[in-house]
Amino acid sequence: xxxxxxxxxxxxxxxxxxxxxxxxxxxxxxxxxxxxxxxxxxxxxxxxxxxxxxxxxxxxxxxxxxxxxxxxxxxxxxxxxxxxxxxxxxxxxxxxxxxxxxxxxxxxxxxxxxxxxxxxxxxxxxxxxxxxxxxxxxxxxxxxxxxxxxxxxxxxxxxxxxxxxxxxxxxxxxxxxxxxxxxxxxxxxxxxxxxxxxxxxxxxxxxxxxxxxxxxxxxxxxxxxxxxxxxxxxxxxxxxxxxxxxxxxxxxxxxxxxxxxxxxxxxxxxxxxxxxxxxxxxxxxxxxxxxxxxxxxxxxxxxxxxxxxxxxxxxxxxxxxxxxxxxxxxxxxxxxxxxxxxxxxxxxxxxxxxxxxxxxxxxxxxxxxxxxxxxxxxxxxxxxxxxxxxxxxxxxxxxxxxxxxxxxxxxxxxxxxxxxxxxxxxxxxxxxxxxxxxxxxxxxxxxxxxxxxxxxxxxxxxxxxxxxxxxxxxxxxxxxxxxxxxxxxxxxxxxxxxxxxxxxxxxxxxxxxxxxxxxxxxxxx
Amino acid sequence: xxxxxxxxxxxxxxxxxxxxxxxxxxxxxxxxxxxxxxxxxxxxxxxxxxxxxxxxxxxxxxxxxxxxxxxxxxxxxxxxxxxxxxxxxxxxxxxxxxxxxxxxxxxxxxxxxxxxxxxxxxxxxxxxxxxxxxxxxxxxxxxxxxxxxxxxxxxxxxxxxxxxxxxxxxxxxxxxxxxxxxxxxxxxxxxxxxxxxxxxxxxxxxxxxxxxxxxxxxxxxxxxxxxxxxxxxxxx
Numbered sequence: 116x117x118x119x120x121x122x123x124x125x126x127x128x129x130x131x132x133x134x135x136x137x138x139x140x141x142x143x144x145x146x147x148x149x150x151x152x153x154x155x156x157x158x159x160x161x162x163x164x165x166x167x168x169x170x171x172x173x174x175x176x177x178x179x180x181x182x183x184x185x186x187x188x189x190x191x192x193x194x195x196x197x198x199x200x201x202x203x204x205x206x207x208x209x210x211x212x213x214x215x216x217x218x219x220x221x222x223x224x225x226x227x228x229x230x231x232x233x234x235x236x237x238x239x240x241x242x243x244x245x246x247x248x249x250x251x252x253x254x255x256x257x258x259x260x261x262x263x264x265x266x267x268x269x270x271x272x273x274x275x276x277x278x279x280x281x282x283x284x285x286x287x288x289x290x291x292x293x294x295x296x297x298x299x300x301x302x303x304x305x306x307x308x309x310x311x312x313x314x315x316x317x318x319x320x321x322x323x324x325x326x327x328x329x330x331x332x333x334x335x336x337x338x339x340x341x342x343x344x345x346x347x348x349x350x351x352x353x354x355x356x357x358x359x360x361x362x363x364x365x366x367x368x369x370x371x372x373x374x375x376x377x378x379x380x381x382x383x384x385x386x387x388x389x390x391x392x393x394x395x396x397x398x399x400x401x402x403x404x405x406x407x408x409x410x411x412x413x414x415x416x417x418x419x420x421x422x423x424x425x426x427x428x429x430x431x432x433x434x435x436x437x438x439x440x441x442x443x444x445x446x447x448x449x450x451x452x453x454x455x456x457x458x459x460x461x462x463x464x465x466x467x468x469x470x471x472x473x474x475x476x477x478x479x480x481x482x483x484x485x486x487x488x489x490x491x492x493x494x495x496x497x498x499x500x501x502x503x504x505x506x507x508x509x510x511x512x513x514x515x516x517x518x519x520x521x522x523x524x525x526x527x528x529x530x531x532x533x534x535x536x537x538x539x540x541x542x543x544x545x546x547x548x549x550x551x552x553x554x555x556x557x558x559x560x561x562x563x564x565x566x567x568x569x570x571x572x573x574x575x576x577x578x579x580x581x582x583x584x585x586x587x588x589x590x591x592x593x594x595x596x597x598x599x600x601x602x603x604x605x606x607x608x609x610x611x612x613x614x615x616x617x618x619x620x621x622x623x624x625x626x627x628x629x630x631x632x633x634x635x636x637x638x639x640x
Numbered sequence: 641x642x643x644x645x646x647x648x649x650x651x652x653x654x655x656x657x658x659x660x661x662x663x664x665x666x667x668x669x670x671x672x673x674x675x676x677x678x679x680x681x682x683x684x685x686x687x688x689x690x691x692x693x694x695x696x697x698x699x700x701x702x703x704x705x706x707x708x709x710x711x712x713x714x715x716x717x718x719x720x721x722x723x724x725x726x727x728x729x730x731x732x733x734x735x736x737x738x739x740x741x742x743x744x745x746x747x748x749x750x751x752x753x754x755x756x757x758x759x760x761x762x763x764x765x766x767x768x769x770x771x772x773x774x775x776x777x778x779x780x781x782x783x784x785x786x787x788x789x790x791x792x793x794x795x796x797x798x799x800x801x802x803x804x805x806x807x808x809x810x811x812x813x814x815x816x817x818x819x820x821x822x823x824x825x826x827x828x829x830x831x832x833x834x835x836x837x838x839x840x841x842x843x844x845x846x847x848x849x850x851x852x853x854x855x856x857x858x859x860x861x862x863x864x865x866x867x868x869x870x871x872x873x874x875x876x
Contacts, residue, residue, distance in 0.1 A: 123740075217787075364712065
């Protein structure tokens with residue numbers, strides 16, 4: 116066992132050392148890491164000891180319980196993914212070849228892969244935890260929020276192997292049903308609690324009395340017992356992975372290949388989910404002539420290409436329609452809550468602020484920009500149009516789905532709150548999504564490595580989005596205030612945001628033009 | 641002489657049967673060519689043999705001992721795209737193999753001799769990400785030989801190599817044969833197969849349709865054609 120662990124330690128240690136060495140040879144990349152880590156440390160120290168430390172207050176019900184049940188739902192969804200054979204285990208084909216060919220016990224390898232996956236997820240989370248801490252300012256300690264987030268990540272990732280083993284033992288259907296049951300355990304209370312925002316019921320009060328909200332606040336406040344229980348679950352799942360980690364190599368290999376393929380698609384802006392497997396099996400190949408938007412030409416051919424990819428991928432469509440319905444329902448629910456509030460404007464601003472923060476963080480974290488597949492293809496470079504136009508078309512073509520979901524949320528909000536003024540959120544949402552994607556593209560043009568994008572660059576991307584949102588906000592605010600016109604202010608703000616997005620895309624284009632292959636290669640570094 | 645025996649291998653992808661009852665043997669110090677048109681089941685056979693794909697049926701044995709799920713320790717696969725760890729140097733690959741395969745003291749000298757034999761000594765501190773395809777292939781072969789893996793499967797090894805690289809690889813494979821390693825090569829390059837393989841096994845639609853030396857195949861088919869014509873006739 117010691118020899119096995121020593122070999123695995125050597126493998127990871129040398130890779131990390133070599134990666135740090137390679138990164139430090141590129142001062143720009145090194146600077147990003149130093150900046151992100153430095154910012155994290157400074158904020159943590161200031162909030163823990165400095166004069167900026169905020170007084171703690173508990174997150175009220177039903178929101179606290181809602182977070183826990185949302186987490187349970189997420190666990191169910193992730194378990195469903197594992198039950199469907201989608202688990203990120205081997206980092207590459209080389210990883211599979213060397214580890215399966217070694218004399219290291221399969222159980223040890225399986226647990227190592229599991230712990231490594233958790234570790235990578237946790238390392239990626241580190242850079243964004245500080246942003247969580249800012250969002251939930253005053254509702255927990257930095258230590259509590261950090262450890263709770265990391266523990267939650269550990270639990271979420273550690274159940275993959277047991278679920279995969281269950282799949283091989285009892286079949287995919289049974290394993291998926293079990294995962295679905297876990298998701299249902301989260302979804303049902305979640306729906307009841309959400310409904311209680313409109314009408315308080317005894318059922319909702321009963322769910323709140325289960326103590327999920329108390330546990331959530333205890334975790335965020337760094338309660339030792341609560342954190343120990345969370346980490347205990349993570350350790351128990353890892354122990355279960357050790358106990359069940361035999362005769363799993365073929366399944367882990369197949370699952371890893373699927374995840375690697377999924378990541379490649381995700382980098383290209385193709386939304387996918389746990390049903391990706393089915394997307395391949397049931398892929399349709401409808402003739403292009405029957406597709407809509409075939410009249411898009413010139414640089415907009417790129418957007419048309421993205422549209423074709425969407426129409427031919429059932430999983431992308433499922434995710435899109437689910438997102439659209441979920442956003443519309445959430446918008447409607449919170450709109451109804453606001454309509455009953457004594458201070459609707461303050462409530463609206465509060466909800467909009469939390470929602471926009473979440474969107475910025477999750478988009479920055481979850482959507483690394485990847486153009487390698489396109490940049491390597493001669494077809495991409497054949498068009499006579501300037502690169503910035505094609506990149507802008509690509510930005511639009513890969514942004515519209517999220518924009519449509521957010522617009523559906525705003526529409527639901529406006530309808531439920533009977534407020535036509537809320538409709539100004541529609542152009543703001545469209546501009547915000549374009550802006551976010553353009554910021555990502557500009558940073559990609561500076562640091563194309565996917566590893567950077569999933570690490571400190573996600574954090575920088577979120578910060579840069581906030582910073583770049585200031586000029587459009589000021590422009591819109593000044594015009595709106597000076598001329599006493601909400602619509603005028605919004606239009607100016609939105610125009611400024613789109614102009615900024617165009618400038619960012621032009622910047623990215625200037626960096627990428629003529630260096631496509633170099634960028635494609637750097638993406639994997 | 642030790643023998644790798646693959647018996648009654650079946651692998652289905654949903655309703656499609658990719659490999660249907662394929663059986664063949666390879667002796668230590670022998671090179672067998674696994675030939676067949678695209679979709680014949682060659683890569684699937686290799687993945688099953690290396691323990692990276694779960695077969696629906698079939699047995700794998702080496703020296704009469706049945707190989708279980710961890711048969712990757714006995715049967716190494718060098719895939720068409722020979723992936724190595726991008727952030728490990730060539731030498732670090734050797735160290736990892738030595739540690740993970742629990743090699744006895746003195747492996748360093750053997751590794752150095754191997755790298756020298758593969759003309760890679762000056763590349764020992766180069767990261768995997770900076771290696772050419774040929775060099776990555778050699779790194780994998782060196783790691784496999786260092787670990788004393790008795791069976792090596794090469795999936796389309798010549799694809800993407802320049803003529804010099806192809807010649808070097810042929811020499812390396814012949815050298816592996818002299819070391820007593822059982823080798824199976826999947827290839828579409830029939831002249832290469834004829835030049836290097838002792839025997840060939842021909843697959844079509846997942847079935848084993850012929851096997852033997854080229855002379856035996858010519859005799860059994862009644863054709864005195866070259867390897868390409870013989871292959872096309874058999875797989876028509």
